Amino acid sequence: xxxxxxxxxxxxxxxxxxxxxxxxxxxxxxxxxxxxxxxxxxxxxxxxxxxxxxxxxxxxxxxxxxxxxxxxxxxxxxxxxxxxxxxxxxxxxxxxxxxxxxxxxxxxxxxxxxxxxxxxxxxxxxxxxxxxxxxxxxxxxxxxxxxxxxxxxxxxxxxxxxxxxxxxxxxxxxxxxxxxxxxxxxxxxxxxxxxxxxxxxxxxxxxxxxxxxxxxxxxxxxxxxxxxxxxxxxxxxxxxxxxxxxxxxxxxxxxxxxxxxxxxx
Amino acid sequence: xxxxxxxxxxxxxxxxxxxxxxxxxxxxxxxxxxxxxxxxxxxxxxxxxxxxxxxxxxxxxxxxxxxxxxxxxxxxxxxxxxxxxxxxxxxxxxxxxxxxxxxxxxxxxxxxxxxxxxxxxxxxxxxxxxxxxxxxxxxxxxxxxxxxxxxxxxxxxxxxxxxxxxxxxxxxxxxxxxxxxxxxxxxxxxxxxxxxxxxxxxxxxxxxxxxxxxxxxxxxxxxxxxxxxxxxxxxxxxxxxxxxxxxxxxxxxxxxxxxxxxxxxxxxxxxxxxxxxxxxxxxxxxxxxxxxxxxxxxxxxxxxxxxxxxxxxxxxxxxxxxxxxxxxxxxxxxxxxxxxxxxxxxxxxxxxxxxxxxxxxxxxxxxxxxxxxxxxxxxxxxxxxxxxxxxxxxxxxxxxxxxxxxxxxxxxxxxxxxxxxxxxxxxxxxxxxxxxxxxxxxxxxxxxxx
Numbered sequence: 134x135x136x137x138x139x140x141x142x143x144x145x146x147x148x149x150x151x152x153x154x155x156x157x158x159x160x161x162x163x164x165x166x167x168x169x170x171x172x173x174x175x176x177x178x179x180x181x182x183x184x185x186x187x188x189x190x191x192x193x194x195x196x197x198x199x200x201x202x203x204x205x206x207x208x209x210x211x212x213x214x215x216x217x218x219x220x221x222x223x224x225x226x227x228x229x230x231x232x233x234x235x236x237x238x239x240x241x242x243x244x245x246x247x248x249x250x251x252x253x254x255x256x257x258x259x260x261x262x263x264x265x266x267x268x269x270x271x272x273x274x275x276x277x278x279x280x281x282x283x284x285x286x287x288x289x290x291x292x293x294x295x296x297x298x299x300x301x302x303x304x305x306x307x308x309x310x311x312x313x314x315x316x317x318x319x320x321x322x323x324x325x326x327x328x329x330x331x332x333x334x335x336x337x338x339x340x341x342x343x344x345x346x347x348x349x350x351x352x353x354x355x356x357x358x359x360x361x362x363x364x365x366x367x368x369x370x371x372x373x374x375x376x377x378x379x380x381x382x383x384x385x386x387x388x389x390x391x392x393x394x395x396x397x398x
Numbered sequence: 399x400x401x402x403x404x405x406x407x408x409x410x411x412x413x414x415x416x417x418x419x420x421x422x423x424x425x426x427x428x429x430x431x432x433x434x435x436x437x438x439x440x441x442x443x444x445x446x447x448x449x450x451x452x453x454x455x456x457x458x459x460x461x462x463x464x465x466x467x468x469x470x471x472x473x474x475x476x477x478x479x480x481x482x483x484x485x486x487x488x489x490x491x492x493x494x495x496x497x498x499x500x501x502x503x504x505x506x507x508x509x510x511x512x513x514x515x516x517x518x519x520x521x522x523x524x525x526x527x528x529x530x531x532x533x534x535x536x537x538x539x540x541x542x543x544x545x546x547x548x549x550x551x552x553x554x555x556x557x558x559x560x561x562x563x564x565x566x567x568x569x570x571x572x573x574x575x576x577x578x579x580x581x582x583x584x585x586x587x588x589x590x591x592x593x594x595x596x597x598x599x600x601x602x603x604x605x606x607x608x609x610x611x612x613x614x615x616x617x618x619x620x621x622x623x624x625x626x627x628x629x630x631x632x633x634x635x636x637x638x639x640x641x642x643x644x645x646x647x648x649x650x651x652x653x654x655x656x657x658x659x660x661x662x663x664x665x666x667x668x669x670x671x672x673x674x675x676x677x678x679x680x681x682x683x684x685x686x687x688x689x690x691x692x693x694x695x696x697x698x699x700x701x702x703x704x705x706x707x708x709x710x711x712x713x714x715x716x717x718x719x720x721x722x723x724x725x726x727x728x729x730x731x732x733x734x735x736x737x738x739x740x741x742x743x744x745x746x747x748x749x750x751x752x753x754x755x756x757x758x759x760x761x762x763x764x765x766x767x768x769x770x771x772x773x774x775x776x777x778x779x780x781x782x783x784x785x786x787x788x789x790x791x792x793x794x795x796x797x798x799x800x801x802x803x804x805x806x807x808x809x810x811x812x813x814x815x816x817x818x819x820x821x822x823x824x825x826x827x828x829x830x831x832x833x834x835x836x837x838x839x840x841x842x843x844x845x846x847x848x
Contacts, residue, residue, distance in 0.1 A: 241729065243730060307734060
C-alpha cells in the first residue's frame with residue numbers, strides 16, 4: 134500500500150504540462166530564440182534565468198502567445214500544452230490565455246476598482262452566473278493572492294491606489310481569477326522592495342500547489358529560493374535545464390557556471 | 399571612468415575661492431538672463447497683441463448689442479385697415495405696408511405735437527426716424543391680432559440705423575453733410591425725443607436671436623438664423639466625424655499591421671490636416687452639389703464639407719490619445735484572456751476618451767469658425783426668413799453660418815453693418831472660447847498619470 138502511494142506520487146510529480154520542441158523565435162531578421170526544447174512540469178515552479186536580452190522573457194511570452202501582438206515576431210516549432218500544440222491554427226489565443234495566465238514585470242492593475250480588476254477576467258469568460266458567484270470568485274482570488282485581508286474593506290477603491298507590492302499581488306490575484314492551469318510571471322518582483330518581494334515569493338510557493346508556475350527572474354537568489362527547476366538561457370539558447378539545486382551547486386555547462394559565479398551577464 | 403579628473407582638465411584651479419564668479423560662469427549666467435528676457439519679451443508681445451485684439455473687437459462690436467428704439471402710440475384706424483368692417487382676415491391682408499405708413503406718420507406727428515417740440519419737418523420726414531421695417535412690423539401685429547383694429551396701442555419700433563448711429567456716436571451732424579437718408583433737422587428732433595424718453599437705447603436681443611435683414615435696414619439684422627445654420631452644420635460634423643474618426647483611429651492604431659499601405663494612409667492623413675480649407679470647399683461643390691445633386695447653401699452640405707476638414711484633426715488627436723495609453727494596460731487585458739477588441743473597448747478607449755473628446759471639441763471649434771469652404775458651396779446666402787422649424791428643414795433648407803454671415807455683413811456698404819460684423823465676431827469668439835475652455839477642463843479633469 135505504502136509503496137504504491139509513493140509510486141503514484143512520483144508519477145504525478147513528473148506530469149509534463151508544457152513541452153517545447155525546437156522552438157525558434159525571430160524578430161524580423163534577428164533570431165531571438167534558437168532550438169529551445171524544454172519540459173515544464175505541473176505543480177512546479179520553473180525559473181528562467183539568464184543575462185539581459187538572452188530571450189528568457191521572449192520565450193515566456195511564447196507560452197501564452199503574447200508575442201502574437203508583435204507584428205514582426207515569428208515563432209516556429211511546437212509548444213504543447215497538455216499535448217496540444219498551442220500554435221495550431223485552430224487554437225484561439227484568447228482561450229489559451231484563459232488557461233495560461235500572466236503576471237507582468239511592472240504591476241499593471243486596470244485603473245478601475247479592486248473588485249473590477251479581479252472580476253474582469255471571470256466576466257469576459259462567463260465564469261460566474263450571477264453577482265453572488267462573482268463575489269465568491271473575487272474573494273477566493275484575493276485570498277489566494279494573499280491580499281484579501283488588506284483590501285477586503287475597500288474593494289471599491291481604485292486598484293492603482295495600492296502600494297507597488299499590493300498592486301503586484303492584485304495582478305497575481307487577477308491572473309488566477311480566471312482559473313488558469315499555468316501561471317507565467319515575467320520578473321514579477323523587479324519593481325518591488327525586499328519586503329514586498331518576500332511576500333510575493335511566499336505567494337508563489339503557495340501557488341505551486343495548484344498551478345504550474347513559470348517565473349523569469351534576474352535574481353539568482355530568487356530563482357534558488359522559489360523554484361524547483363531552473364533553465365539558464367544565454368544568447369537565445371537554452372544552455373542548461375535541471376533541478377534548481379543542481380544548477381546552482383553543480384552546473385554542467387561552463388557558461389552556466391560563469392553566469393552563476395558572476396563572470397558573464 | 400576617472401579619466402577626466404586624472405587628466406586635470408577641470409577649468410577651476412585647486413584652492414580657488416567659490417565666493418568669486420569666474421569669467422566663464424558670468425558669461426553663462428548673462429546668456430541665461432538674456433534668454434529669459436527674450437522669452438518674457440515674446441510673451442509680453444503676444445499678450446499685448448491679444449489685448450489690442452480684444453479691446454478692438456469689443457470696442458467695435460459692443461454697439462451691436464444695444465439698439466435704439468422709438469416708442470409710439472399708434473391708432474389702428476379701422477377706416478383704413480378694414481374698410482368693410484367685418485374683421486375678415488383676407489380683407490385685412492389686402493392693405494399693404496404702404497397703407498400702414500400713414501398711421502405711423504400720424505402717430506409720430508401727434509407725439510411731437512403733444513410734447514410741444516418745435517420742428518419744421520413734415521410728418522413723412524419725422525417718420526423717417528423709424529426703421530423702414532416699422533410699417534411691416536405694424537402690419538404683422540394687426541394680421542396676428544385683428545381685434546386690435548380701432549384701438550390705440552403703444553408700439554416699440556426700431557429706429558433708423560442713422561438715428562441709432564447718432565446715439566452711438568457713429569453719425570454726427572458733420573458726417574451727414576452728403577447723406578440723403580437723414581438731415582440736421584431730423585437729428586435735432588431726435589435730440590428732443592431722446593430728452594422726452596420717446597427714443598431710447600436698450601439691449602438688443604434681436605441681434606442674437608433674429609435673422610439677417612436687407613441692405614436698407616441694418617438695424618433689424620441679427621445673427622440668430624445663421625447661428626442655427628452653424629448649429630445644424632455642427633450636428634452633421636459631430637454625427638459623422640466622431641464615429642468615422644474614432645473608428646479609423648482605432649483600426650490604424652490598434653489593429654492595422656505595420657505595412658506600406660498603413661504608412662501611405664498615415665502620411666495622407668497628416669497631409670490632409672494641412673490642406674487649405676478652400677480646397678475642401680471646391681471638393682464639396684464638385685462632389686456633393688454638382689455630382690450628388692444636394693441642395694446649395696444647405697447646412698447638410700456645409701456639414702459634409704466641414705466633416706472632411708475635421709476628420710484629420712480628430713483622427714490625429716484620437717491616435718495620439720490612444721498612443722498615450724500605456725501598453726501595459728493592453729498586456730494586462732490580453733493577459734487575462736480578453737480579445738483584442740475587448741482590450742480596446744473595455745480598457746484603452748475609456749482611458750483615451752478625454753483626449754478624444756478634447757480633440758473633437760477643438761476640431762469642431764475649428765469647423766465652426768471656418769468660412770472659406772462655405773463661400774464655395776453658397777452658404778453666404780441672404781437669409782431673412784424665419785428660422786427652420788424642423789430638423790429636416792434645418793439640414794436641407796438654405797441657411798448661412800456665423801462666419802459667413804459676418805463676412806456678408808463686412809462686405810456691405812452701410813457702416814451700420816460693419817458694427818454688426820464686429821458684434822458677430824464677439825458671439826463667434828464666445829462660442830469658440832467656451833468650446834476650447836471646455837476642452838481644457840475635460841483634459842484637466844480626466845487626465846490620468848501612470
